[in-house]
Amino acid sequence: xxxxxxxxxxxxxxxxxxxxxxxxxxxxxxxxxxxxxxxxxxxxxxxxxxxxxxxxxxxxxxxxxxxxxxxxxxxxxxxxxxxxxxxxxxxxxxxxxxxxxxxxxxxxxxxxxxxxxxxxxxxxxxxxxxxxxxxxxxxxxxxxxxxxxxxxxxxxxxxxxxxxxxxxxxxxxxxxxxxxxxxxxxxxxxxxxxxxxxxxxxxxxxxxxxxxxxxxxxxxxxxxxxxxxxxxxxxxxxxxxxxxxxxxxxxxxxxxxxxxxxxxxxxxxxxxxxxxxxxxxxxxxxxxxxxxxxxxxxxxxxxxxxxxxxxxxxxxxxxxxxxxxxxxxxxxxxxxxx
Amino acid sequence: xxxxxxxxxxxxxxxxxxxxxxxxxxxxxxxxxxxxxxxxxxxxxxxxxxxxxxxxxxxxxxxxxxxxxxxxxxxxxxxxxxxxxxxxxxxxxxxxxxxxxxxxxxxxxxxxxxxxxxxxxxxxxxxxxxxxxxxxxxxxxxxxxxxxxxxxxxxxxxxxxxxxxxxxxxxxxxxxxxxxxxxxxxxxxxxxxxxxxxxxxxxxxxxxxxxxxxxxxxxxxxxxxxxxxxxxxxxxxxxxxxxxxxxxxxxxxxxxxxxxxxxxxxxxxxxxxxxxxxxxxxxxxxxxxxxxxxxxxxxxxxxxxxxxxxxxxxxxxxxxxxxxxxxxxxxxxxxxxx
Numbered sequence: 001x002x003x004x005x006x007x008x009x010x011x012x013x014x015x016x017x018x019x020x021x022x023x024x025x026x027x028x029x030x031x032x033x034x035x036x037x038x039x040x041x042x043x044x045x046x047x048x049x050x051x052x053x054x055x056x057x058x059x060x061x062x063x064x065x066x067x068x069x070x071x072x073x074x075x076x077x078x079x080x081x082x083x084x085x086x087x088x089x090x091x092x093x094x095x096x097x098x099x100x101x102x103x104x105x106x107x108x109x110x111x112x113x114x115x116x117x118x119x120x121x122x123x124x125x126x127x128x129x130x131x132x133x134x135x136x137x138x139x140x141x142x143x144x145x146x147x148x149x150x151x152x153x154x155x156x157x158x159x160x161x162x163x164x165x166x167x168x169x170x171x172x173x174x175x176x177x178x179x180x181x182x183x184x185x186x187x188x189x190x191x192x193x194x195x196x197x198x199x200x201x202x203x204x205x206x207x208x209x210x211x212x213x214x215x216x217x218x219x220x221x222x223x224x225x226x227x228x229x230x231x232x233x234x235x236x237x238x239x240x241x242x243x244x245x246x247x248x249x250x251x252x253x254x255x256x257x258x259x260x261x262x263x264x265x266x267x268x269x270x271x272x273x274x275x276x277x278x279x280x281x282x283x284x285x286x287x288x289x290x291x292x293x294x295x296x297x298x299x300x301x302x303x304x305x306x307x308x309x310x311x312x313x314x315x316x317x318x319x320x321x322x323x324x325x326x327x328x329x330x331x332x333x334x335x336x337x338x
Numbered sequence: 339x340x341x342x343x344x345x346x347x348x349x350x351x352x353x354x355x356x357x358x359x360x361x362x363x364x365x366x367x368x369x370x371x372x373x374x375x376x377x378x379x380x381x382x383x384x385x386x387x388x389x390x391x392x393x394x395x396x397x398x399x400x401x402x403x404x405x406x407x408x409x410x411x412x413x414x415x416x417x418x419x420x421x422x423x424x425x426x427x428x429x430x431x432x433x434x435x436x437x438x439x440x441x442x443x444x445x446x447x448x449x450x451x452x453x454x455x456x457x458x459x460x461x462x463x464x465x466x467x468x469x470x471x472x473x474x475x476x477x478x479x480x481x482x483x484x485x486x487x488x489x490x491x492x493x494x495x496x497x498x499x500x501x502x503x504x505x506x507x508x509x510x511x512x513x514x515x516x517x518x519x520x521x522x523x524x525x526x527x528x529x530x531x532x533x534x535x536x537x538x539x540x541x542x543x544x545x546x547x548x549x550x551x552x553x554x555x556x557x558x559x560x561x562x563x564x565x566x567x568x569x570x571x572x573x574x575x576x577x578x579x580x581x582x583x584x585x586x587x588x589x590x591x592x593x594x595x596x597x598x599x600x601x602x603x604x605x606x607x608x609x610x611x612x613x614x615x616x617x618x619x620x621x622x623x624x625x626x627x628x629x630x631x632x633x634x635x636x637x638x639x640x641x642x643x644x645x646x647x648x649x650x651x652x653x654x655x656x657x658x659x660x661x662x663x664x665x666x667x668x669x670x671x672x673x674x675x676x
Binding site: 001002006010011012014016017018019020021043044045106107108109110119122123133183184185186187188189190192193195206261267280281282283284288322323324325327328 | 339340344348350351353354355356357358359381382383444445446447448457460461471521522523524525526527528532533535544599600617618620621626659660661662663665666
């Protein structure tokens with residue numbers, strides 16, 4: 001079982017109604033553990049929180065430059081996007097640059113995460129395609145690595161494919177763990193997903209925010225990926241999504257990437273940079289996870305009063321019922337120790 | 339904090355990815371604790387799991403007969419319904435019998451829980467009304483109590499209103515606790531919601547399934563409510579809902595009522611009857627809660643092989659990704675001790 005601690009309480013009236021448990025590690029870019037809650041060795045899959053690192057080999061190798069990708073295109077390659085029209089068109093454009101189309105994507109199809117976009121398809125009686133899959137940008141980035149390195153594309157999702165081997169090796173280096181120690185599962189979109197201790201994942205996020213102690217070309221590549229995500233936060237998630245809104249409010253000081261099953265990664269561009277890896281025990285990616293993310297940013301002074309106010313709809317606070325009456329409260333119950 | 343235990347594991351590859359915690363009590367109609375997991379004294383709001391009991395005073399007092407309500411109408415009064423057209427029309431009919439219309443409902447409005455029904459409204463650019471609120475049947479039943487007892491309807495949601503006082507008193511008796519020990523909160527639909535220990539709530543469900551040791555008119559009223567719910571399970575929830583499907587498969591042997599924030603009540607019509615009260619710690623009402631409910635019914639031999647197969651989509655088992663690959667498993671990890 002996981003070794004977790006209570007992170008958020010849901011209170012109704014004066015009584016406890018639900019509790020979200022989890023664990024987190026906060027590590028600086030020098031690899032020092034700054035703060036934690038629960039077991040910092042908790043080892044579980046990063047899921048989509050790994051996307052900035054799954055993109056790294058393409059940028060570090062120069063492939064992104066060879067192929068002429070814009071920052072906006074890099075951002076959607078690091079995305080769990082909403083399947084809004086602008087996301088879909090960006091992925092179509094990336095694939096066209098590679099001489100490919102959506103038939104090359106092996107992510108499978110699901111309706112757009114963005115409800116209005118899902119409804120547009122449904123009302124037109126159109127089936128969602130692989131382009132609408134929230135991972136289609138990541139897959140197009142993996143295909144770009146294939147094209148740039150002249151590798152076969154038919155099996156790019158296989159853990160043995162050179163693109164996946166390079167991703168695992170790169171992530172291991174960034175997290176300062178042995179590649180052999182990284183357990184591999186199959187992600188929702190069929191590519192490998194990687195299990196790391198929270199402290200190791202936090203180090204990778206610290207280096208995404210602050211690669212100053214790394215050498216080129218990795219340093220430049222991480223800077224470019226983080227800058228692309230922060231400059232185009234709408235590409236990384238989309239309308240009404242936590243990742244997008246936090247990076248808008250963060251104004252170049254906060255880079256974030258959520259993952260499935262309650263995973264969340266944060267990089268804070270301080271000196272030295274900070275990395276945060278959070279795992280919600282129950283896999284929550286809504287009310288509990290959101291309140292934890294905002295509370296961590298508050299406690300780390302990464303968000304100020306105005307920023308916190310702008311993100312209040314994701315944060316702790318009063319709960320209203322269907323008539324707008326305040327009936328309870330979302331209340332974080334953890335304290336980072338520095 | 340709650341004293342809970344792990345109930346369901348989510349496994350990806352060979353690795354733990356999430357854990358749902360909770361607690362449950364299983365009590366027979368004689369008030370004996372039969373089995374448990376976690377703290378049977380865990381005291382939290384029943385939310386919508388209280389609906390059969392919130393309806394009880396109307397039936398027990400003879401009001402349901404005076405007003406000529408059908409079993410189908412009683413079932414929707416005990417419902418957290420989907421807001422499908424047949425639910426809405428049933429509530430319209432109940433209100434009409436009372437000489438009222440939807441303006442009397444104080445539950446607030448939300449879109450139908452049933453996505454296709456929500457889309458019909460949206461495509462017609464119609465706002466959802468209080469009739470679509472999943473609690474509109476319960477509210478119409480409370481209004482029926484007002485009309486039958488010639489009580490004012492303007493403040494029927496107030497904890498001091500005689501209808502709410504009678505409900506609390508009735509629930510306390512059924513659960514064999516003092517009314518003063520019942521903590522009251524405001525529910526999502528603005529009426530009082532009641533906090534009871536799991537073991538007490540389980541006793542109330544045992545008596546809903548098997549009121550044989552109670553005296554009339556309560557015995558007959560409980561029999562009628564349970565029968566109405568089991569005869570019209572589509573009224574109690576709706577299309578593709580756990581409650582409805584379990585009661586269809588249960589064929590008059592299982593009565594269930596889910597509630598918000600991971601609450602679930604089950605009555606099993608054995609001799610003596612059994613009552614189950616389940617609370618998911620994190621408030622989960624999906625994957626974790628559903629797997630627990632099916633696993634409890636399996637372990638209690640309340641569902642056989644064919645029934646379990648029909649409900650497999652709610653139960654433990656393989657998890658597939660967007661391409662249909664098996665990537666993991668939903669695995670209950672508790673054992674009832676008899």
